[in-house]
Amino acid sequence: MAFAEFRPLDEKSLVEYIKYTPALASKLGDKFDDLKIREVGDGNLNFVFIVAGSGGSFVIKQALPYVRCIGESWPMTKERAYFEAVALKEQGHWCPGHVPEVYHFDRTMSLIGMRYLEPPHIILRKGLIAGIEYPLLAEHMSEFMARTLFCTSLLYHSTTEHKRAVAEFCGNVELCRLTEQVVFSDPYKVSKYNRWTSPYLDADAEAVREDNDLKLEIAELKSMFCERAQALIHGDLHTGSVMVTRDSTQVIDPEFAFYGPMGFDVGAFLGNLFLSFFSQDGHANQGNDRKAYKEWILQTTEETWNLFQQKFVNLWNEHKNGSGEAYLPAIYNNDVLLELVQRKFMKDLFHDSLGFGAAKMIRRIVGIAHVEDFESITDAGKRADCERRALNFARMLLKERQKFEGISEVVSLVRKLN
Amino acid sequence: MAFAEFRPLDEKSLVEYIKYTPALASKLGDKFDDLKIREVGDGNLNFVFIVAGSGGSFVIKQALPYVRCIGESWPMTKERAYFEAVALKEQGHWCPGHVPEVYHFDRTMSLIGMRYLEPPHIILRKGLIAGIEYPLLAEHMSEFMARTLFCTSLLYHSTTEHKRAVAEFCGNVELCRLTEQVVFSDPYKVSKYNRWTSPYLDADAEAVREDNDLKLEIAELKSMFCERAQALIHGDLHTGSVMVTRDSTQVIDPEFAFYGPMGFDVGAFLGNLFLSFFSQDGHANQGNDRKAYKEWILQTTEETWNLFQQKFVNLWNEHKNGSGEAYLPAIYNNDVLLELVQRKFMKDLFHDSLGFGAAKMIRRIVGIAHVEDFESITDAGKRADCERRALNFARMLLKERQKFEGISEVVSLVRKLN
Ligand SMILES: Nc1ncnc2c1ncn2[C@@H]1O[C@H](COP(=O)(O)OP(=O)(O)O)[C@@H](O)[C@H]1O
Ligand SMILES: Nc1ncnc2c1ncn2[C@@H]1O[C@H](COP(=O)(O)OP(=O)(O)O)[C@@H](O)[C@H]1O
Ligand SMILES: [Mg+2]
Ligand SMILES: [Mg+2]
Ligand SMILES: [Mg+2]
Ligand SMILES: [Mg+2]
Ligand SMILES: [Mg+2]
Structure with a gap:
């Protein structure tokens, strides 16, 4: 058989693979003559091909046994x-409106066939850099997070289902370790992988490495990341894992998924909105001072959390007599008490999210993988100014997160800082 | 083959089983003529046989597919x-001095052969009821807890080892669910399994079920129990799972083991010492007012925590440059910082332990499974007085645990209450 063993595909061998795979061939109406295949992967890890012909289209994503942006010197399981x-599939099940449909999966080939998110879909991060407003973004992302996190937690399912799923995703340990390293460790120590806008941020990077209070807090978050199997989290929910149009929001690339703390996802998204905010001054020009856009970002950030909280609690109320085993109805049997536990739950989740969000910001400024929001600011001095403001805010947030009562306080502070 | 399928053994069929099992037969020097077999299981779940002859001895423990003390109406996996x-085996590896050696395991038969803890070993709970002092108890139990918890946590091993082990113990989900039910749920709701010294404690049991603040706290502990894979915990570390002589302390019966919060073990042990303390007035008589003994219990409780903390931190310091991935030496690279993170870690663990300990106390007074410390007080009014004091202390402790700075404060309060 042609593909009985793993092999990396290219534009040419992919045609053979598709012809040999009915689930994919049929998506093209079995028409191969006018097929166009283009590798478009801009992420750090994998290869992504757009396959389109007159009969249909899809995307093929293949994992190779190493980290794409580094090369074979950094092995990484293709599992x-x-x-x-x-x-x-799981996230698509809970939130079909915001996850591309999976057409095909081949474990031997580490290959996924899924819906092609056709133009005008673009990566959200690029839209934010371009200064485009997405009026439904907060609505959609809060929906995605509330539904996927709630429905994979003990608020929705039984301990038996939970432990089975937790055990399965323990297998994704290599990706968890990568996160541990690049988010929770490297930025806080000398590492050959770290980089920053030098020499401007040399002292700032050093200050991160010497901030004992910060290192105390990051340890707590790292433990939570490693130990707390709260829900199936996406694990990499930055603005580069979201594709958008004005009307559509699609979450891709959950290869870091495992049972971890919910706040890691919520924080990743909020933190990346803050990164975008702090980068805007670097993109301002005479035609557009980005003032209104910055305000839109802040409003969207606030709205995302508020809608998330609302939707999450609504799901909870809707399913409070369901099979979730965390809060049995016979115990949490009065409105006062239910509200009390929900308030406590959401407050803790809020603080977790702020902490993880701050950690994600810090690592994007002094760690290995940077974000295009800042990288595309060509003037290094200007870029460093933006990055420093973001870094200082994130350091404060990581250390003081417990003091914030609500998202509006955080957003007000950001508004003041910039 | 005679034992190719599971079957419950009795004194007679066990002889056949032993003859057919070289690892066991050899422990008896292959001498079967003077063999004495006695079923001695006094626990809630399983059958335990003492097998002794002139050539040697061991204990056989067999799990049947139901809960022994309830019967076949409550199925429970023999896995x-x-x-x-x-x-x-894992605990014996880390702490061989305080865990009986395993000679044989037969998965098909759900059967363990292990060292017979020969007389004068008795169950610690019985020793405490008899008013016997064990001068090495705190030293030994702190050693067992510090070593088994530290060495199975991310302070000692890598994420890769951790996730593999976590996944495996997710399989013990039925036992976890039993704990969830009897410790974290039933006592806080109406349940046919609950019982208490009625009518004396009717109002007290009802007060537990209607205490919103208490139910808020137990929810937090339950979540931690279900979600936080901090270390391989024993899972049932009460004073009935410890066998002692003056010189020896042996921990048995870890069938509830899984990767959970460390505080669940530490709390179980401390909480059961407090239960013993509060039961002592019920055992006082003209010959012995138990005053000195109560003081010994409190001193032992205090010493257990203090030694545990000391040993745990010593292990941490000893292995701080080892393969544990939680606190990398390149980050936690100065004494001030290391002390800071250790102090925070131990403070959190202390509060977790108080919370879980309190929960374990409550469930022994108003839940399904009671303790002999109280049950053996025949005068129901007297028993209820003892139980009520324990219950009130535990309710307070569960709600106010964060306010205690150290174990001496807790112990002082107990001394004052009784
Ligand atoms: N379903 C899709 N439809 C359209 N484009 C996609 C799709 N999936 C991925 N892409 C494109 O490929 C890029 C890399 O995909 P991603 O899943 O993020 O890979 P990586 O894991 O390497 O980061 C995305 O930024 C996007 O431009
Ligand atoms: N290794 C042993 N040596 C001597 N007695 C033992 C041993 N293991 C168990 N026992 C006796 O059997 C009783 C029940 O054992 P245990 O392991 O606690 O079973 P269960 O899981 O049913 O609670 C113990 O209380 C103790 O009296
Ligand atoms: Mg990506
Ligand atoms: Mg990816
Ligand atoms: Mg037992
Ligand atoms: Mg037991
Ligand atoms: Mg047992």
């Missing part, structure tokens, strides 16, 4: 494709 | 014997 496929 | 065997 991550398996966990991505399982997570895509 | 628990597998997890007990794995945990016994």
